[in-house]
Amino acid sequence: MRPADETAAPVLALRGVRQRYHVGTPVETEVLHGIDLELQPHEFVALTGPSGSGKSTLLNVMGLLERPTEGQLWIDGFDTASLSEAQLTALRGRTIGFVFQYHHLLPAFTALENVLLPVLAAHGALTPADEARARALLQRVGLGEALAKRPGELSGGMQQRVALARALILQPRLILADEPTGNLDTASADAVFALLRAFNRDMGSACLIVTHDPRLAARCDRIVELVDGRIVADRRVAAPG
Known part of the structure; x- marks a missing residue:
């Protein structure tokens, strides 16, 4: 259920989230230890921490790719524990945009076709308005002249910009980006x-x-x-981006 006042709700809220796995033995290994975290509209947050600290697991939980073992998770005002798998999939598709370190573009499709894939998956068909929005997004990321190019014809930075446009085509409330610049040069x-x-x-x-x-x-x-599955610091940056 959504809260009564939707405008006051954070886009994402986690309360006491724990994630445990069986790793080759009957004994459970806990990876996340009671995570409390909120993200508000317009907020831009960096998640840092050493390798093995649980960042990927936390991202999977926030992205509705895994249900938490324990705790509560709200996305866009929805209590995800009350949703079926089909409802979770629908919520993820219309609410969350993913940007990965590896762009995962389909090599046989053009830049424009790759950007339109989430629309096709969500609605089963495309409209002229969908294509116009995709063209506008590619123009916005500086690829207006590359609509018909396939990933193999684009540089790494250009491919990542196509992936960014694809993540934004459904105007998601939450954007989750996993090392989106990790394979790129500084510029x-x-x-x-x-x-x-x-x-x-x-x-x-x-x-x-x-x-x-x-x-x-x-x-x-x-x-x-995040260190060893726990949030050890959460601080405001004095002069953001």
């Missing part, structure tokens, strides 16, 4: 980061970016540090 990384920042401000979405780059983290609104 391309700055360009992708600036685009994420601009869309975050313009759309009012909440954005969480996993990064090992302290230079990029310092340009966010908040830095949340």
Whole structure:
């Protein structure tokens, strides 16, 4: 159920979230230990921490790819524990945009076709308005002349910008970006980061970016540090991006 006052609700809220797995033995291994976290509209948050700290697991939980073992998770005002798998899939598709370190573009499809894939998956068909929105997004990320190009014809930075446009085509309330600049040179990384920042401000979405780059983290609104499955710091940045 949504809260009575939707405008007061954070885009994402976690309360006491724990995640445990059986790793080859009957004994459970706990990876996340009681995570409390909120993301508000327009907020741009960096998630940092050493390898093995649980960042990927936390991202999977926030992205509705895994149900938490324990605790509560709200997305866009919905208590996800009350939703069926089909409802979770629908909520994820219309609410969350994913940007990964590896762009995962389909090589046989053009840039425009790749951007339109989430619309086709969500609605089963495309309209002229959908195509116009995809063209406008690609124009916005500087690829207006590359609509018909396939991923193999684009540089790494250009491919990542196509992936960014694809993540934004359904105007998600929450953007989750997992090391989206990890494979890019400094100039391309700055360009992708600036685009994420601009869309975050313009759309009012909440954005969480996993990064090992302290230079990029310092340009966010908040830095949340995860160590051994626990949030050890959550601080505001004095002069965000």
